[in-house]
Amino acid sequence: MDFFWSSGGEENDSTNKSIDQGNPKDVGDTRRQIFDGPPHITLDNFFSGDQVLQYLGERGYQATMTCRRDRLPNLGRGKLDKIFFNHVSGRTVDQRSKVARFEQPIIAVKHVSANPETGMRPYTLTHCTFQSTGGTNISGVNALLEVGLYVRERNRGRGENKRRWAIEMNEARDTYLKTYSAVDKIDQTLLNYNINYRSWKWWHAPMQHAKAIAMSMAYNLYVQSCEGSVDPEWKMKPVTSTRFKQELSLQMVQYKAWNKKYPGDEMMRGATQWNKNRRGGAENEEVSLVRCNDREIRVSYEQYKKEKKQVRNGKKPRLCSDNLELLKEHIQSMTKVHPAACAYCGKRTVMKCGICDVHLCIKEGTSITTMSCPFDFHNDRLYGLGYKDCKELFCGSKNAKRFNKNEIKGNSNHMKDLIERYNRENK
Numbered sequence: 001m002d003f004f005w006s007s008g009g010e011e012n013d014s015t016n017k018s019i020d021q022g023n024p025k026d027v028g029d030t031r032r033q034i035f036d037g038p039p040h041i042t043l044d045n046f047f048s049g050d051q052v053l054q055y056l057g058e059r060g061y062q063a064t065m066t067c068r069r070d071r072l073p074n075l076g077r078g079k080l081d082k083i084f085f086n087h088v089s090g091r092t093v094d095q096r097s098k099v100a101r102f103e104q105p106i107i108a109v110k111h112v113s114a115n116p117e118t119g120m121r122p123y124t125l126t127h128c129t130f131q132s133t134g135g136t137n138i139s140g141v142n143a144l145l146e147v148g149l150y151v152r153e154r155n156r157g158r159g160e161n162k163r164r165w166a167i168e169m170n171e172a173r174d175t176y177l178k179t180y181s182a183v184d185k186i187d188q189t190l191l192n193y194n195i196n197y198r199s200w201k202w203w204h205a206p207m208q209h210a211k212a213i214a215m216s217m218a219y220n221l222y223v224q225s226c227e228g229s230v231d232p233e234w235k236m237k238p239v240t241s242t243r244f245k246q247e248l249s250l251q252m253v254q255y256k257a258w259n260k261k262y263p264g265d266e267m268m269r270g271a272t273q274w275n276k277n278r279r280g281g282a283e284n285e286e287v288s289l290v291r292c293n294d295r296e297i298r299v300s301y302e303q304y305k306k307e308k309k310q311v312r313n314g315k316k317p318r319l320c321s322d323n324l325e326l327l328k329e330h331i332q333s334m335t336k337v338h339p340a341a342c343a344y345c346g347k348r349t350v351m352k353c354g355i356c357d358v359h360l361c362i363k364e365g366t367s368i369t370t371m372s373c374p375f376d377f378h379n380d381r382l383y384g385l386g387y388k389d390c391k392e393l394f395c396g397s398k399n400a401k402r403f404n405k406n407e408i409k410g411n412s413n414h415m416k417d418l419i420e421r422y423n424r425e426n427k
Contacts, residue, residue, distance in 0.1 A: 061141070123142050132168070334354065343373075
């Protein structure tokens with residue numbers, strides 16, 4: 001539940017860490033800090049309990065929540081724990097209970113030291129119990145500096161009919177009431193994000209609700225950033241909520257699990273069915289494919305450089321259109337073996353390139369002028385169009401001969417830019 005803002009660039013191992021104020025930031029981390037520290041979380045009694053407080057405290061979060069009567073702090077006295085807290089619900093409203101509301105609340109505090117071995121942070125647990133209309137218990141972690149009884153004025157009406165009275169209050173209750181109102185605001189916001197469809201699968205309902213909350217909160221963060229309160233450089237006129245949802249939907253349908261930028265992507269079918277060299281992620285930082293200006297997906301510079309410098313088991317690189325001596329070695333290594341699909345055209349052939357260890361057609365016909373696959377497969381400008389490339393990089397089984405002249409020309413122009421960049425970097 002770490003909150004961060006990414007300013008673009010490739011993902012790396014640093015994305016698994018929050019960038020709170022005071023924490024060191026890795027040199028390769030391109031994210032920009034939004035929050036000064038972990039957020040203050042407010043929860044109702046459904047989430048209360050020592051386990052939740054411990055989990056949040058060890059990770060440096062702040063939290064305030066109402067506590068259920070069956071989840072009061074464990075004092076080690078069994079059933080006698082309850083006598084130290086206000087736990088009776090539905091108490092009769094009489095003179096005694098009204099007076100009890102203005103008694104000082106009972107406070108329990110526990111300080112927990114840091115654990116250097118596990119990296120867990122130090123934290124402070126607080127439990128505030130007091131009498132209101134019934135017994136009220138509020139638990140917190142790293143949330144309260146002090147707790148004391150005071151009164152707050154409430155009023156209703158106007159003019160001569162205006163009434164004023166005092167209600168009991170303490171810091172724990174005040175913090176909870178002020179922050180938990182955000183849930184009501186979220187409910188109001190979710191009316192604009194009606195993500196709903198009928199399904200027999202019950203788990204789709206909480207998934208839809210979670211997506212709606214994520215979309216509404218994303219837009220709120222976007223508006224705050226555009227106001228310039230986070231970073232003056234981000235100040236601009238925000239788009240409407242409708243336009244924001246349209247752009248967000250487009251990004252969602254274009255995102256692929258094989259990018260592995262989010263937790264759980266590596267387990268999805270969209271990632272596991274791809275070749276490992278094709279997937280993204282921290283363990284494979286280079287991106288194999290990119291979307292060009294003409295909206296076509298082609299091989300990236302990282303993938304081209306990897307194939308250009310390919311040295312596996314002492315074998316020489318595959319792409320050698322700028323090295324006739326190396327191309328000659330590839331042609332001379334051709335031998336006759338068992339039949340299999342050609343790595344460029346996909347047709348069955350019995351010839352195999354000994355250096356690349358792939359099958360390649362010598363020629364399509366009887367004439368020497370039909371000899372193309374050995375040259376096309378080792379041609380830098382045609383990289384990504386072959387049968388083997390389509391199958392491994394694009395997870396498809398297209399026949400390279402089906403590409404029309406415009407597609408081949410577009411790929412050639414794209415590879416020309418990559419070749420020039422490679423030559424500049426490797427002078």
